[in-house]
Amino acid sequence: MYLKSLNLQAFRNYTAQTVHLTAPKTILVGNNAQGKSNLLESVALLSTLKSQRASSDRELVQNEAAMGQIRGDLERITGEIELEIRLRRSGRRTVLVDRQACRRQVDFLGLLNVVEFSSLDLDLVRGSPDDRRRWLDGLVIQLEPLYAHLLKDYSQILRHRNALLKQYRGRSQASDEAMRSVLDIQLATAGARVMRRRWRAIQRIAPLAQRWHQEISGQTEYLSVDYAPQVRDIPDFNDAEAVRQAVLHQLRDRHPAERHQGTTLTGPHRDEVMLSINQTPARRYGSQGQQRTLVLALKLSELQLIEAVVGEPPVLLLDDVLAELDLQRQNQLLETIEDRFQTLISTTHLGAFDAQWLKSSQVLRVCSGKIETPETVHPTLGAS
Template identity: 55%
Template sequence: MLCDHFCQAEGMYLQHLSLRYFRNYVEQQVKFQAPKIILVGENAQGKSNLLEAVEWLAGLSSHRTGRDRDLIQTNQPQALIQAEMVRASGSLELGAILRQSGRRSLLVNGELVARSLDFLGHLNAVQFSSLDLDLVRGGPTERRAWLDRVLTQLEPIYAHLWQTYHQILRQRNALLKQILNQATDASQLPLWNQQLATAGVRLMRRRHRLIERLGPLAQAWQEKISDHRENLALNYGANVTAATQAPEDLWQAFMEKIQARTVTEQIQGTTLVGPHRDDVELLINDSPARQYGSQGQQRTLVLALKLAELELIEAVIGESPLLLLDDVLAELDLHRQNQLLGTIENRFQTIITTTHLGAFDPAWLSSAQVMTVKAGLVSPTPP
């Protein structure tokens, strides 16, 4: 089978995916038998939903929605995602039960795991969709979410640290609202300031380290794809800055800034200091890509970021992650398509969605498994 050579390589390999009541899939079994899989079909048939299920297993979240209940079919109490895969360490089975209530059950090799931390890291995947153009064109929220998704895969503990910070943030915001409405005084605020700073520093240091590692990789890809015409720089636009990245320096800078903004925060009833207000500055030839980058430059930038993400995850975990390409070939010109498809080869198991097969040359198609998706049903494509 096409899998034989690939499965011996240092990469994870998805063999089987089961879905029940997930998005528009009632009951679906999909067997993956090649390093390159193409899902072809018209729009709104379920191609992206299948990739979304794999993405969810990798990060316990979807870039399309923040709520599990959006993934469950209407009038159904729960949805099921199940995957069988092979890694360098051996065979692995992952399962997830999503419920309308928001409560999840996560299984590794048939055993329930108590913490998300024990589930994350078993499957690594990089998703690239047309929505990723918002990394350049959108606001800071999209770029923060991207950083958080990458960090969750590199360091599963990050998901716990992120959750802790946002829990403290919600409680501090609730207190600021009470102060604004004169329902309480500000005596409790110093305690919450310290907790927010401690949790915030943990996120900021990891984000800064990620940008330091990702930046040179993305720069190299931007140069290569643009034939050395474009220079890309990534800067971490931290809301709190210090002379060094040492925890004590960052904590002190955080506390000083939050104390300086105390009056404004109490007037507005919300927290104005912390990593929830960070951004990533993307510069092409020293100019902000969002305002001054051409459409082609912006697309090259996003492609460079995704290829850098693949490279970094592979280097950190020691195995090639899965690559999920959701209808992006249509967004790229022929040169960028060739750069992307040439980079993939058989290095990453790749699942690609498309509305037609015209973008692929015959050699690429001959080594791929092609399946048709129609109305939530996946079937082999006739030769």
């Protein structure tokens, strides 16, 4: 797949900007806080409808505008597709495919596949379990867009159940128990669907990550990527009913503690992804170099897995990440990309790229929400 052009209207610091992507690799160069990350964020939104840096659409739309817009022209094996998101400061966003509004947002997902790699991802290892769950859920959505709908269903049931537990915290009524019994079954059913897809994704990506990690580390370390569900005693993840029953049993077993604490203590919202190097938890004992090698191996594995499942290479977004990697890891990443994946890279200088890379790349300067075309870029661009 290839993203041919991008049009931004009242998005972040872009008032009105059109970018034509004319090479397999596009390098966005400029000082910090000029809009490089904003442009990559817009591409990620066209893929996942989520931003790593914003919690609401209000943050994405310029202050003086009521609505912002992101539009992209995508070329796939099956033909060309126009994707559009209309963001409103107040009210619900609209997503369109070929200028037709989608009834459900899930119908928009899966049309553009991306792998994001930014300095924020380097916290994947040392961050919280929520960071790793978010990474895993994002991967599953790329592989199976319907998962976004399943995840939303689970979250809605969980909120309803937590509200009930909070309302009746510390006491029990017959009506409360009857309602909770219904919610137990609903949560177990929805939770089992989420857990089985998470488990399946880990089974697919773990061996790929192990191979990449050994190659990058020079065969000196062994990486383990394991799904660690909070629900115990699951005999077989391939058996949907067995998973559902395991969740339901543990939910019922935790009723007394939940009644006391006023919150749901069982389910995939408490899952963990265990990352270990030589059987040692990377989060606690891995050096900074080891942690960066691990994250790089995961990102390269995402590229490989999505391409295998989708049948087309995804678009790779690298947001100022080269500065965070040493020379060996930079070279490993750049050699893997070559011209196989369309890549958009943000950087403050061009020193990390050799002459051959620059020759085969489109270089754009970003300055205060405006993008200069390749023809207007000064030859001394790398000096900034």
